[in-house]
Amino acid sequence: MTRRALVLLTLAALLTGLGAALSAPSAARAQAGPIKVGLLAPLTGAASALGRDMVNGTELYLDEIGRQVAGRKIELIIEDTEGNTQTALTKARKLVDQDRVHILTGGLLASTGYALHPFVDAQKIPTTYPVMSSDDLTQRKPAKWVVRTGWNSSQSMHVLGDWIYKNTKYRKIATIGADYAFGWESVGGFQKTFEENGGQIIQKIWAPLNTNDFSPFLAQVKRDADAVFAVFFGKLALQFVKQYEDAGLKARVPLLSNGTTVDESVLPQMGDEALGTISALHYSAALDNPVNQKFAKAFEAKAGKVPSYYAETCYTNARWIVEAIKAVGGKVEDRETFLAALRKVDLKDFPRGPVKIDAWGNPVQNIYIRKVEKVSGKLQNTVVATFPAVSQFWKYNPEEFLKMPLYTRDYPPCKYC
C-alpha cells in the first residue's frame, strides 16, 4: 500500500467517525425532546377491531396524564401491522431505525412476539407486550429486553381447571379449540390442573383457523361429556358459541371456555346463546373495583363500547410505561436502567387489580372466574371467584415446571380419549 493511500484511508476513517459523532444525538439534546413510544397494532384487516381497542386503551391513559411525564412530552407513534407478522416486523424496524422510539410496545399475534424477540434484543430496545400471550415468550425462550404487561395463555387456564373440578360436578370434559399455539396452550393448562385433581379430558377436538362452519366438529362431541371446554377468539368465538346452541348442544352440555371466547370484544355482539358460559381471565369489564369502574366509564365515553381485555391491557400497559419513566426521572436514554424500571413496576390499582413482574418477565396478577350473565339487558362477565397473585407457574415450582415440554397439540397426552 502506498503512503498516499494510507493517508487517504486514515482521513476517510476520521471523517466517518466525525460524521457518526455529529449525527448521534447528545444526551443533553435528546433529554429535551419528547419521549417516543412506538405502538404496533392491527388497524386494517380482520383483527382491526382489536387494534382499535388497543389504540383507544393506550390513548385513554396518555390523555389522562396530558401526554406528559417527568417534565417531558410523550409522543405516541402508531403503526398498522395489518395483523401480519412480516408487516409488524417491518414496522418495528421503522419505529426503531427511523423514528428512534425509546420504547416499543403492542403486537397481537404470537408469531409476532417470537419474531420481535431477536430483533429487540439485538437493538437493545426496551419493549413491552400487552397482548401477545404465547407461554414460551416468558418461559423457555424469554428475551432480556421484553417485559410482558399482559398475560400468558395457560396462566388463567391452570386456575380454571382447578376451580372447575373443585366447584362443579363435571368430571368428564371434551375440549374444542382453535388449532394453533394459543388454543394448544390454553387447553393444555386447563387439562393439566383438571386431570391432576382427578378429572378426565375425554376428547380433544382441534378446529383449523379457517373454520367458518363448526358443525363437522360439534357433531363429534362425545355423548358422555359432562361439559365442553372451548378456546376461540374474535369471529371464531362468535360463530362457535352461536353454532354450539344451534346444534342443540347448549341445552344438554354446559359450555366452559377460556377468556377470549367470551371477551367483551365479542360478547356484546352475542345473544342469549352465551348465557351461563364459565370462563377465566385476568380481567372482566364487570370487575367492581373503583379503578375499573372509572376506566370502563371513560373508555365507553371515548370508544362507545365496553372495554375488552385488549383495551384494558393497553391502558394498563401505557400506565406501566409511564410509571417506569417516572421511576427513572424521564431519563429513558439510559436503556438498561429504564428496562430495570419496567421490570420493577409493582402497583395495586390497575383496572384489573394488582400486578407485578416475575423473574421471567411475566405478570403475577389476579385471575377471575367469570360467568356470563345478563344485567339490565346486557351480557357481562360476572366475577364469581378471585384468585389473587397467580403466577404463570400456578402452584408449581418454576424450575420443575420449565422442565416439562411446552403445551402443544399432543401435550399433555389425552389419556382418557
Added chain:
Amino acid sequence: MTAEFWIIQTFNGLSYGALLFLLASGLSLIFGVMRIVNLAHGSYFMLGGYVGLSVVWRTGSFAAAVLVGALAIALIGIAMERLFLRRLSGQVLGQVLMTIGFALIFQDAALLIWGGDPYTIPVPGPLRGVLRAGALSFPTYRAFIVVVAAVVATLLWLALDRTRVGARIRAAVDDAEMAQGVGINVPLLSLAVFALGAFLAAMGGVIGGAFLGVYPGADFEVLPYAFVVVIVGGLGSLPGAMVGSLLVGLLDNFGKALFPELSYFTLFAPMALILALRPTGLFGRA
C-alpha cells in the same frame, strides 16, 4: 363412526353446500355469459351481510334484510358492470384487475362503515330451534337454508330452461357473438345476469350471516370456495354449480370431520384432480 355420525355430517355438508350454491351459481353464470372472472363476488356476499345487518337493526325483520340486502347489492353490481367493466369488454386481464380493485375498495368501505367488530344476524324465533328425529338433532336454520337453495335452484332452472330469456342466456353462454348476430341484446343480457349474480351472492351473505357471522375478511374467505365450486362444476353451467356446491359442501364437511389437519387439502385436492382429468369441470363445455 356410527350411522348417526354419517347422517348428521351428511346433513351438515348438504346445508353448507346449499349456501355455497347461492354464492357460486351467480359467479358461474356471470363467467358463462361475460367471461369475467369476478374477484369481487365474495365482496357481494360480505356486503349483503352487512346491509342485511343494518336492516335488521332498523326494522327487526329478517325477511326485509334478505330482500333489501340482495337488492342493494344487485344495484351495486349493475353500477359496476355498466360504468366500469363494460368499458373493458374483451380485456380479460383488465377486468380481473378491476374486480380485485373493487374487492379491496369494498373491504375498506365496509370497515369504515360498519367497523371491525364481528356480528351475527339475528333470525326469527321459528328458525332458531332444533329439529329432532329420534336421537338425531338438526338445527332448524340449516334446514331452512337447504329449502331456500332448493327453491332458488328450481326457479333458476325453470327460468333458464323454459323461458325465452333463459334460451337467450344459454345462447349467449354458448357463443356470445353468434347470439348478438341473430339479434339478441347481449349487453343487456350481461347486465341482467351480472345483477342476478350479485343478488344471489348478497342473499347468501344475509342468510349465511346468521350462522357464519358478518365480519371483515368474510369476502376473501368465501371466494376460494366459490371458485372451487365453479371449477369443479364447470364454468357457466347451472347443473354444474348445483352438483359442485353439494360436492364441495360435503367434501369440506367430511374433510374437516375426518382429517381436520388436512382441511385445505381435502378441499383443493379434488379440484386439482378434476382440473387434470376434466379441465372443463364436470358439466362444463369446452
